[in-house]
Amino acid sequence: MSTYSRLPVTFERGAGAWLWDNAGKQYLDAISGVAVCGLGHAHPAVADAICAQARTLVHTSNLYGIAKQQQLGEQLTRLAGMDKAFFCNSGAEANEAAIKLARLYGHNKDISLPTVVVAEGSFHGRTLATLSATGSRKVQAGFEPLVRGFLRVAYNDLEALHNIAKNSSGVVAVLLEPVQGEGGVVIPDDDYLAGVRALCDQQGWLMMLDEVQTGMGRTGRWFGFQHSSVTPDVITLAKGLANGVPIGACLARGAAADIFKPGNHASTFGGNPLACSAALAVIATLEKNQLIARAAELGERMVTALRARLTQCDGAECKLTSGIRGRGLMIGIELDRPCGELVGKALERGLLINVTAERVVRLLPPLILSDAEADRIAETVAELVTDFARAEQA
């Protein structure tokens, strides 16, 4: 079905940060399948794990014990400071699990119409509950009636959240991204998550963070919340978790970890041996090669280069650039006007980028970039914005 207006290119093979199309043309990948292939393409450790597991056991269902799922749960809860994990197959499903968990938490407290607070500009997925939680009319339009039980608040606005605490009843949880991805790489103030945590503690709300895009080292820490001083009750993961093998996870700690009882939630494929083997290989590789620290270093390198070219000059390109934001390898270059055409222009030059929220060039390159590859991405993006600015001026 025509759910995508696709770019005119088809890739045949990849290696590291590079892709080749069916005419043999080479592209540098600064989007990683939308924050999925953090280890780049065809990573040997992941390929070996998938092959070995495929030759051993692909799937048995969650009716039985799954050793690889157990191991993955232990690794993820260790890294995130959580207690338990539920596995599914995508980001939307991970958020569905979190939303169900929050509702059940409310019903267990005799709140008959539990409400989850969500943010303007957020993105949580395309299923009915997650598109209802998403703060974008474009995602929702045409799919009403929306799922009830969400209350919207401005992002990065603690006062607005405090007003909800004062004026609304039935709130059981907040669901937020630590950095808004689709919303335009929006980074909240340093004290925002700590403020959310304090209010959640005071009100008895669950603090739930959608780490589907920010997770698995992308921001220069294992998880986005680790840039703050606090730990949420629930986090959701997917995208980068298994480098392209579909998987999602909902992690929880404390009381939140014991809300689901047998029969409350399920997934046929979720956490099967194949997907979990790939995810275990991702975690082992990120740790062995110290790629989380490397993501932080690369992100700083790229943002510094981009700022030097696009904000610290008198040229048209600097007038057009209204801000450059980055947390690790989640980088947004905000322009003062819609710039979707840059995606096609970059493609012609052999670079894969993305434009989100209409005016924000978004870069989500793999964590395995060399310095030279990082410099090349920054250089090409700066050239693209410069050419765009001059054309707009003319």
Ligand SMILES: *Cc1c(COP(=O)(O)O)cnc(C)c1O
């Ligand atoms: C991509 C994304 C999702 C949805 O993930 P799917 O795997 O496409 O369902 C949810 N939340 C955030 C923050 C995302 O970036």
